[in-house]
Amino acid sequence: MDTIEQTLAVATEHHRAGRTTEAERLYREVxxxxxxxxxxxxxxxxxxxxxxxxxxxxxxxxxxxxGDPTSPLLHANLGHALHATGQTRDAALSFARALTLLTNEGEGWGNVSALAGLIRRYDDETRRAAAAEVDAAYAMGDVMRRHSLLFLLDGDVAHYEALTDAVLEDPMRFTVPSIHYAFWGMAMQLFQGAARSGDAGAFHTGNLTDYYRLMVDETALRFHLRRRMKRATPRGEVTRIALITNQMLGAGHQPTADAFDFARRLQDEFGREVVIINPNAMAITGENGFVPEYSYNITEEYDGEQVIAAFGARVRMMSFPQKRFDEEKVNAIVDYVDGFDPDVIVAFGGSNVVADLFSGARPVICLPTSSGLPLSMARLVLGYGEADTTQDWPEDMAERFRPFSFGWTLPATGPERGRAELGVPEHGPLFLVVGNRLDQEAGPDFLALADSLLDRLPEARIAVAGGVESLPQRIAALRNADRVHTLGDVEDVRALHRHATAYLNPRRQGGGGSAAFALADGVPVVTVAAGDVATVAGPAFTVADDAAYLERAAALAGDAAFHARQSAEARARFAASGDRRASVERLLAYALEAQTA
Incomplete structure (x- = not known):
């Protein structure tokens, strides 16, 4: 070989081809x-x-x-080597140095996201050390990206407080789209339970609420919407309803099914003229690694005005699939809604920015799809469950609150199928974990709890129903991995209910729909007293802590009489709170109230 560079080039060719012995010999020659x-x-x-x-x-x-401290690749691979030797803190710091170098070079989100994911698997103390390393060397001037990234690394709400403080203090430093996408990053990370320290509840009712209101006001102001919008006069009746949602994603997405169900019932059972407005408010072209991908997905075939069909019904829908949030898109939405001229707008789901833009011009009702305080500018804000309270809510929000129960429409189910046919061995207690976001929601704490349950019940199995990508790798590291079965998307989850001992809920905000369907089929729920599942299931199915969680699950597997009582309570709970038709009728009464509120 004539030169070191030539030798190195040949060595790397051998390395890429898997001829590591020859590659190693040549690297040593260099x-x-x-x-x-x-x-x-x-x-x-x-x-x-x-x-x-x-x-x-x-x-x-x-x-x-x-020899080359400026190479992100070298720091990243040093991190992998340190991790393999068990030096997790040093590994995290190496990943943090690589991440900082990439960020300061203006690297796109892909590699930064991968490094952040490597750091997030460590314990909280290690994650904080890595975040401090990034913070100390961060050289970019982007306040939003900086604090969003730091929160992603260590889950400290203080980073979001700093971000919102900066925007609230001087909003003109930031564009409307950047304010918008930073909000969705914060909202969705908090929804997923990513906060590890700080008071997330106080942040939600304080800074985040103020930020949301400013975002709506700044959007209306800078996009000149107040001049553009038509102001509706109270009509004393509700005949036309625009149901505005953040996104419609088609089959398999429970909020989409619920939005359609409310719309078709309003139309077919109560004779109202209804249109679903699908603004795809979170869709984005380009980088925003702080918003989970499922939040900004769109359904390509939902484009423009069309009629969509489900549940044997057909409903009109207008979709705006453009992957942006800008003045042109928002103006097009405003013009369409004003052309339809609804008597009331139903903001389907909290943080419904597009619906709230109309709050000064038309009656808007917020119909939350999750428990807790919904961020909303609507005239009336409905509850999610009948027992919802306004404790710790801002005073003006509490005044606009009205009691409500979301209600449910059960999905169809087919003939009975055996466990083996469903992908689960035939014998032993069977616990279900169901969800569309289990990659994010089934974290290390829940997996450790599941492992402990299987230690205690050596004949038991856990079936995981829902699309997952990264979760199977983490399940593979469990002691009892061979008794945890990832089934992917299950078309007929109610067929699984017939074999289930109990529905196990991870600590999460969502999951209300799948829990309601389990209750309807007499499957007892096990959950801590937080989030949608606890609201849907009620106190008979909530426990205080992890120890009580294990005791409850074990009792359901081992005490037939207790299981029978819980199964009967489950059916009774659904019968008392699951009547979707009654919920729609109540919604119409509130719509009439909103005309004069």
Missing amino acids: LAASPGHPDALHLLGVVALQGGRPAEAVDLIGQAVA
């Missing part, structure tokens, strides 16, 4: 000719790591980093 060569040290370290020699890899890649 080092013999040029001691301390960073690339050769690094790649030789990678060979060592791939060959199961992580301690050697740490030494070699560490030398490479010392």
